[in-house]
Amino acid sequence: MAGVAQKSLVKTKKFTRDKLLGLFGLVVVTMLAAYVGIYRPLTIRQDKERFVKAQASLEELYTQIEAKIGKPDQIKREQSCTYASRKLEKGPLGCGVGIYLLYENKNSRVSNELMQKSIVILGSKVFERLGRMGLTSFMPVEQLNGPQSFSQEYKTFSEISCRATYLYPLFPTYLSDAFKTTLQENFEVDLTCGGSAKAEHFPLKN
Secondary structure, three states, rough: HHHHHHHHHHHHHHHHHHHHHHHHHHHHHHHHOOOOOOHHHHHHHHHHHHHHHHHHHHHHHHHHHHHOOOOEEEEEEEEEEEEEEOOOOOEEEEEEEEEEEEEEEEOOOEEEEEEEHHHHHHHOEEEEEOOOOOOOOHHHHOOOOOOEEEEEEEEOOEEEEEEEEEEEEEOOOOOOOOOOOOOEEEEEEEEEEEEOOOOOOOOEEE
């Protein structure tokens, strides 16, 4: 009788253990399904919403700039993502949105006037972007033959930083991603927002 009772107890313990393992496995599977089917899509949607809000804010800013300095000769809008290693598509993922405005055939004097009017709209401090200390405005190409650039911080949307960048003279050989111009002196305004992303919300940039 003692042997039968011992065997019964072992079977009971084994059944209880197997049942607990089964329940644990079921909980794990349920949690994974909830993450894949509910939580992750929700977080991705919320993450993309940050960029959508940033884009809407840039559109509002563009409307104000256009009203202040006039309609550009060319305009380009972009939504893209990129990995730290573009070639391998590996590493941290970042996405960005932007509106690029080109005002053609503008010399340094006119470009400075347009930039100053735009600067007032944003109201933030202006930085010279190429390390030329003391430079506060565009110089004539006769005095400074090369790219010139200033920028202003705009807003931040949940760790997505936005800024306005002003470029001159944008001659034909200037390495610009946005425009290819045939004129020797041009003024460009780049309104951009960018930050880390949890998914490829937009097409990958080559």
